[in-house]
Amino acid sequence: MKITQISVFLENRKGRLYDICSMLGSAGINIRALNIAETESFGVLRMVVDKPAEAIDLFRKNGVTASQTDVVAAEVPDTPGGLANVLKILTDNNVNVEYMYGFVEKHSENALLVFRFDNPERAAQVLRENGLKVVDEKGIQGL
Amino acid sequence: MDITYWNKDLETMDRSSIEALQLQRLKALVTQSLKTEFYKKRLAKAGIASSDDIKSLDDLRRLPFNVKDDLRQNFPKGLLAVDMEEVVRIHSSSGTTGIPTVIYLTADDMENWTNLLARSIVATGCTRKDVFQNMMSYGLFTGGLGLHYGAERVGMTVIPVGGGNTQRQVQIMKDFKTTVLHITPSYLLHIHSKLESFGTTPKHLHLERAFLGAEPYSENTRLKLETLYGIHAYNSYGLSEMNGPGVAFECIYKNDMHVWEDAYILEIIDPETGQQLPDGELGEVVLTNLVRSAMPLFRYRTRDLAYVNPEPCRCGRTHRRLSRIQGRTDDMLIVGGVNVFPSQIEEVIMAIPEVGTNYQIHLTKAGSLDKLTVKVEIYSKMFTGDMSALDALKTKIKEKLKASITINPVIELHEPGSLPAFEGKAKRVVDDREKL
Numbered sequence: 001m002k003i004t005q006i007s008v009f010l011e012n013r014k015g016r017l018y019d020i021c022s023m024l025g026s027a028g029i030n031i032r033a034l035n036i037a038e039t040e041s042f043g044v045l046r047m048v049v050d051k052p053a054e055a056i057d058l059f060r061k062n063g064v065t066a067s068q069t070d071v072v073a074a075e076v077p078d079t080p081g082g083l084a085n086v087l088k089i090l091t092d093n094n095v096n097v098e099y100m101y102g103f104v105e106k107h108s109e110n111a112l113l114v115f116r117f118d119n120p121e122r123a124a125q126v127l128r129e130n131g132l133k134v135v136d137e138k139g140i141q142g143l
Numbered sequence: 144m145d146i147t148y149w150n151k152d153l154e155t156m157d158r159s160s161i162e163a164l165q166l167q168r169l170k171a172l173v174t175q176s177l178k179t180e181f182y183k184k185r186l187a188k189a190g191i192a193s194s195d196d197i198k199s200l201d202d203l204r205r206l207p208f209n210v211k212d213d214l215r216q217n218f219p220k221g222l223l224a225v226d227m228e229e230v231v232r233i234h235s236s237s238g239t240t241g242i243p244t245v246i247y248l249t250a251d252d253m254e255n256w257t258n259l260l261a262r263s264i265v266a267t268g269c270t271r272k273d274v275f276q277n278m279m280s281y282g283l284f285t286g287g288l289g290l291h292y293g294a295e296r297v298g299m300t301v302i303p304v305g306g307g308n309t310q311r312q313v314q315i316m317k318d319f320k321t322t323v324l325h326i327t328p329s330y331l332l333h334i335h336s337k338l339e340s341f342g343t344t345p346k347h348l349h350l351e352r353a354f355l356g357a358e359p360y361s362e363n364t365r366l367k368l369e370t371l372y373g374i375h376a377y378n379s380y381g382l383s384e385m386n387g388p389g390v391a392f393e394c395i396y397k398n399d400m401h402v403w404e405d406a407y408i409l410e411i412i413d414p415e416t417g418q419q420l421p422d423g424e425l426g427e428v429v430l431t432n433l434v435r436s437a438m439p440l441f442r443y444r445t446r447d448l449a450y451v452n453p454e455p456c457r458c459g460r461t462h463r464r465l466s467r468i469q470g471r472t473d474d475m476l477i478v479g480g481v482n483v484f485p486s487q488i489e490e491v492i493m494a495i496p497e498v499g500t501n502y503q504i505h506l507t508k509a510g511s512l513d514k515l516t517v518k519v520e521i522y523s524k525m526f527t528g529d530m531s532a533l534d535a536l537k538t539k540i541k542e543k544l545k546a547s548i549t550i551n552p553v554i555e556l557h558e559p560g561s562l563p564a565f566e567g568k569a570k571r572v573v574d575d576r577e578k579l
Contacts, residue, residue: 007528009521011557037530041555044530063340063560065523 001124001134002070004052005114008045009065010036020045023062029055032140033073033114035101046101048073048114050141070120073103073140075110075133082111086132093126095119105143146395146458147270149262149297153405154460161404161461162200168433169203169408169441170194176439178224181217203408208417208429208442214244214384223247225437235283236383246285246383247437253292255434256386259403260293263392266401266458267352267377269323271298274349276321278330279357280306280567285387286357290325293389299323306330307566309337313348320349328360328368328376329569332500335371336520336559345372354379356388358568359468361486363493371500378467384443385432391465399452399464406434409465410442411451414472422453427472428465446472476572478506479513483548485572488517491547497525497536501562506574513576516553517544523559 010016017036024031034047049055052068059066076086090097095117103112112135117123124134148154156164173194176182189205190196196205214222223230225247232248248256269275275294281287287305294301304315313334315321324331331353338344350372355365356379365376380400381388390407391400402409408431411420420426428449431441448471452464470484477483485504492498499520507514519540521533537554544552563570 005528007526009523009526009533009556009558011555011561013561016558039530039534042533042557044528044533046528061340061342063337065521065526065558067526067528069528 001072001128001136002120003048003073003114003135003137003140005069005071005116006047006049006052006055006059007067007069008047008059010043010045012038012041012043017045020064023058023064024049024055027054027058029058031104032143033101033103033112035099035114037099046099046114048103048140050143052137069116072115072117072120072124072127073112073135074115074124074127075108075135076113078109078111083113086127089130089132090123090126095123095126103143147265147268148460149258149265154262154266154462156405156461158461164405165408165433166197166200168405169200169431170197172431172433172439172441173197173206175224175436176441179222179439181213181221182439200408203410203431203442204419206442208444209440210444211244211384211446214440215242218242219245222438222440224439225249230437233283234285234288234383234387236285244384246386246435248386248435249437252386252435252437255406256289256389257292257296259386259389259406259434260289261296262403263379263389264290264293264297264299264354266392266394266460267354267375268395269297269299269352273299273322273351274302274319275299275323275325276302276304276312276315276319278304278306278312278324278326285381285383286325289381289387289389290354294323294325309334309566310341313338313341313343316348316350317343322349322351324350324353326353326355327357327565327568328355328364329358329501329565329571330567331355331368331372331376332364333564333566335368336500336523339523345374348372350374352377354392356380359470359474359486361490361493362467363490367493367500380447380465380468382430382445382447384440384445385430386435390430394456394458394460396457398456399466401456401460401462402465404462407432408441409451409463411449412444414444414446414448420450422451422463425450425466425469428468448472474572476504476506476574478515478550481548481550483515483550487548488544489571491543492517492519492540495536495540495543497522498540499523499559501559501564502571503562504572506572506576508576514553515550516555518555518557518562520557520559520562 030050098116235245279286377393380391391402410429411426414427428445499522503518505516
């Protein structure tokens with residue numbers, strides 16, 4: 001139930017984020033979720049796209065430094081305390097969240113979030129066992 | 144390993160025979176020098192009126208040093224010791240001050256130089272079966288044409304492509320199954336960062352060896368190139384004033400460069416006092432060219448810093464070895480009062496596997512203080528998307544540099560291919576301190 005996240009190394013240079021996004025746009029690849037982690041001199045752009053294999057290929061051909069990471073996309077009730085409940089389940093089961101971020105669009109009545117865990121297989125299992133919906137690669141493409 | 148020689152007698156002659164030959168050639172050099180007004184005056188001051196005043200090799204020290212400025216002030220023909228019609232070749236290098244330095248070669252001089260290069264090439268294990276892609280620029284620069292003639296003399300298949308146009312260079316490597324490159328280390332590093340975008344890898348090429356030269360570089364850069372390409376990289380040394388490449392070259396053992404002492408007299412001096420230093424001590428390289436009649440040049444101060452390795456070499460060659468050039472007397476940076484050679488910085492960062500193939504040293508002022516920023520490209524295959532790994536890399540580079548140069552640098556991480564790339568000699572130091 002893992003999905004592929006693409007991480008791109010971004011140096012702190014004007015227009016670099018635009019370059020990456022326009023590269024994806026011209027290739028007809030849609031960004032579903034994204035997040036930027038930054039320091040003063042560089043950043044890492046993390047994203048989930050509808051065609052990850054094509055995106056990786058595109059980046060390699062254009063000399064963009066990118067890598068793939070397994071993440072889990074799970075639906076979280078879009079109500080006060082919804083996320084807190086999910087995090088409690090994870091904590092109670094000893095699953096550590098490295099980082100997380102939200103999808104661009106809402107999925108059904110729930111919010112869709114990307115989670116990075118050190119053990120994504122087990123984390124997905126815990127979420128499912130507790131009645132939460134985990135979205136797979138096909139589900140991402142169907143958004 | 145099989146050792147092959149170009150001229151076994153000359154390459155393996157004993158010390159006393161080398162010195163006897165040097166003395167004989169030094170006397171001829173003095174005779175030739177006295178044909179020019181410049182040297183006549185200069186040698187008269189030193190009490191030398193003819194080659195008879197040179198009785199032993201020790202008398203070399205009676206000759207005055209020559210420096211680059213002497214060449215400039217005698218531009219264009221002040222050091223020419225033959226009729227112009229004897230000259231078959233001119234090479235020239237543009238100086239930073241605008242006045243170029245020029246060298247002249249007769250047909251005999253060309254023959255001597257070409258043989259030294261053939262000797263150098265064969266010392267690395269190359270044969271006439273090799274395909275040699277010469278990626279140094281041709282023209283007035285000595286690096287391109289020098290190796291070209293030497294490689295042809297050996298009988299290699301020579302591809303005179305010159306510098307630049309990376310995609311075409313890689314295509315030629317594939318088309319003609321190039322086995323040997325002559326290239327600057329910075330350009331070879333740069334090409335590696337481009338291979339993937341050309342849809343190829345070093346495995347698809349047929350490279351076995353590279354001759355690296357024309358700019359200083361660190362041992363760790365050599366090791367990095369050898370690992371990245373799966374080749375043997377040989378260090379070479381030369382300067383246009385001494386004809387160009389072929390002054391010294393590494394043999395198959397790649398442990399310092401044999402100076403061809405039948406053709407050059409090597410001295411290492413203290414750059415401050417001019418005193419000769421013993422073997423093993425770092426100092427300025429001073430060279431006397433014994434095999435060029437068109438334009439005699441003796442005791443030339445190269446401003447390159449190196450030391451002599453006098454140990455016998457396993458290859459059987461008796462010519463003493465010169466260390467890698469450790470820096471130049473004029474490329475030393477003074478940062479916050481501390482002396483730093485760019486080569487020290489390169490040595491540190493090229494040993495770090497997460498560092499890619501290019502870097503830049505940037506000096507600025509922060510208020511009244513010097514600020515040293517080292518910009519490094521990351522190695523794309525080492526990027527995992529992990530932010531903390533990148534932070535840790537920055538810290539690692541910073542601490543290793545601080546331990547080596549005692550200055551606390553600012554480290555910037557950059558994307559592969561984003562720093563200025565060089566297809567010839569690299570300019571890696573940007574000093575913006577004066578402009579502020």
